Amino acid sequence: MHDSFRALVHQYNTEAGIEALHYSSIEGDANSPIYLSKGLNLRDGKVGWGQWLSETEERRRYVPQPEAIRTTSYSMRLELDEEFVKLKINSIKDADKNDIRKLFYHEAGHGMQMLHHPDQSNVMYYDITGEKNFTAYFADVRTFFAN
Numbered sequence: 001m002h003d004s005f006r007a008l009v010h011q012y013n014t015e016a017g018i019e020a021l022h023y024s025s026i027e028g029d030a031n032s033p034i035y036l037s038k039g040l041n042l043r044d045g046k047v048g049w050g051q052w053l054s055e056t057e058e059r060r061r062y063v064p065q066p067e068a069i070r071t072t073s074y075s076m077r078l079e080l081d082e083e084f085v086k087l088k089i090n091s092i093k094d095a096d097k098n099d100i101r102k103l104f105y106h107e108a109g110h111g112m113q114m115l116h117h118p119d120q121s122n123v124m125y126y127d128i129t130g131e132k133n134f135t136a137y138f139a140d141v142r143t144f145f146a147n
């Protein structure tokens, strides 16, 4: 499973044209977990959730003058339906590979603060079925990392 996710993240970065994501199989080495949940689809009627997290740390320094120093760090939390992932991620069928790609890219998009897009050809459209165009999506990903 780790190799499959590593390959998916590699493909993501290649398509993004930047090193947007880094995959690690070592839990302590990562700041953004991917959870595979049994029965997520049955529980929530969805095969994935993606959310972003932000944490702000404030420090104060007094020299040369009183000043608050704020550092905000962002991470994401993805939860994917285990059965859906297992069925699709190692499949040799192009349609299955594309399904896991659309799911992962969509949820990672939420992890980068993207909301649902009104255009149904955009991968951030609320429904990931059907043909998707990734051009606008990756433009948004690059903008996110440029800021």
Ligand SMILES: [Zn+2]
Residues within 6 Å of the ligand: 106, 110, 116, 125, 126
């Ligand atoms: Zn969504």
